[in-house]
Amino acid sequence: MTMNNDETNTQTNTGEAIDQDKQKEAPQSLRAIIREQTTEDEMPLTKNITLRKILGGDILSADIIRKQIWLILIIVLFIVVYISNRYKCQQDLILIDNLTEQLKDAKYRALSSSSDLTQQTRESKVLEKLKASSDSTLHIATQPPYIINVPNTEQR
Structure with a gap:
């Protein structure tokens, strides 16, 4: 036992x-x-970064990316500001072009109106209009104008 x-x-x-x-x-x-x-997959970063790691999001879990997250956010903010500034500048350029075209049109209209007014106020046009309206008391002068000599009253 x-x-x-x-x-x-x-x-x-x-x-x-x-x-x-x-x-x-x-x-x-x-x-x-x-x-x-x-x-959380905090394996040491390998030297070979593949497209699969980038597209899979494995690169975002690396310590390097996590340490530089504020820098990445600032860069993204600057990119957004840059794009919005460029868009605003393009909108301003379009507005300037439109206003320039409107200014040209206004200058041409003013020049045309000035030309029409000058044409209508010429002596020959005025005389034609006076002849056409028979009720006018104004007539074309048949005699040349008289020169009136006024003695200077201050010398007395």
């Missing part, structure tokens, strides 16, 4: 050792799983 006790003790000791090994392995694997999940 002593042998049986030794055998059972050996069996229980080996069984306990196996159970302890399993218990040690289970928490280690559980710890490893938790560590893998909590690191």
Whole structure:
């Protein structure tokens, strides 16, 4: 019976050792799983950046990108300001072109009106209009104008 006790003790000791090994392995694997999940893929950055990493978004989880996020946001803000400024300048240029065309049209109309007025106020046109209207008391002068000499009254 002593042998049986030794055998059972050996069996229980080996069984306990196996159970302890399993218990040690289970928490280690559980710890490893938790560590893998909590690191959020913070693997060291490899030197070869592929298109798949960029399009997949893996590059955005890198520490370098996270450290430079404010710089990236400022650059994006400047790009938006640049685009909006360019759009505003283009709108202003279109407005300036339209106003320039309107100014040219107004100058041409003013020049045309001035030309018509000058044409209508010429002496020959005025005389024709006077002849056409018979009720006018104005007539064309048949005699040249008289020169009237007025003596200077201050010298007296």
